[in-house]
Amino acid sequence: VTEQSGYTYTVSAVSGEQTATVTKQEDGSYLIPGKDVQDDLTITVNKESVVSYEVTVSEYVKLDGSSVFLVKCAGTLPQGQVPVYDGNTMFYSQVYEAYVWLTVETDSFDASAARAKIELTNGTAEELAPTADVNTTDTVDINDAQLVYDLYNAKYADFEHVSMQKFLAADQNADGVLTVQDATAVVRTMLAGE
Numbered sequence: 564v565t566e567q568s569g570y571t572y573t574v575s576a577v578s579g580e581q582t583a584t585v586t587k588q589e590d591g592s593y594l595i596p597g598k599d600v601q602d603d604l605t606i607t608v609n610k611e612s613v614v615s616y617e618v619t620v621s622e623y624v625k626l627d628g629s630s631v632f633l634v635k636c637a638g639t640l641p642q643g644q645v646p647v648y649d650g651n652t653m654f655y656s657q658v659y660e661a662y663v664w665l666t667v668e669t670d671s672f673d674a675s676a677a678r679a680k681i682e683l684t685n686g687t688a689e690e691l692a693p694t695a696d697v698n699t700t701d702t703v704d705i706n707d708a709q710l711v712y713d714l715y716n717a718k719y720a721d722f723e724h725v726s727m728q729k730f731l732a733a734d735q736n737a738d739g740v741l742t743v744q745d746a747t748a749v750v751r752t753m754l755a756g757e
Contacts, residue, residue: 564591564608567642573609578602615639616646618678621739623730626717629669631730633739634677637661645688649680654728655688658737662688665727667720689728695752697732708749715741 574593576583579602586594616638623633636646646653646662653662697707711733719725735748
């Protein structure tokens with residue numbers, strides 16, 4: 564039985580009306596003693612998902628009349644599957660060690676509301692590595708700090724002018740909230756020449 568991560572397997576066998584002994588071997592195969600096979604042999608393999616993930620939500624930045632919320636999805640997913648939020652494949656963030664998505668909401672928003680919008684599908688997620696190059700110009704400079712400053716001061720209220728990836732990169736201290744400390748962290752990185 565070729566087992567996939569994210570599942571548990573149970574193998575059973577019946578010969579005629581008698582239950583046969585099934586023993587899992589180290590190589591992943593199963594052994595049924597010949598003495599237990601008296602008639603036709605029916606082997607059943609049950610595969611159960613052990614998908615277990617937690618969804619958390621935090622207010623990322625307050626806007627005028629709404630908020631950007633950070634949705635994180637972390638845990639055990641079936642091999643080859645990724646979470647999608649409202650039909651969009653979530654990003655994998657090395658910073659948060661979770662799949663992430665940002666959503667703009669005008670009403671209160673919590674983990675149960677976010678979880679209702681998450682499904683699993685086959686695919687791969689774009690991986691986001693930590694970077695102080697928030698504006699993605701291949702140079703860490705004062706413009707990166709200015710962008711972070713503009714983001715936490717709610718200059719941008721959607722992801723049309725500033726991509727979600729840039730919004731996510733702005734959280735330099737990985738606390739799930741945009742503040743002045745994130746702009747300060749960019750300046751420190753710039754001055755250190757990293």
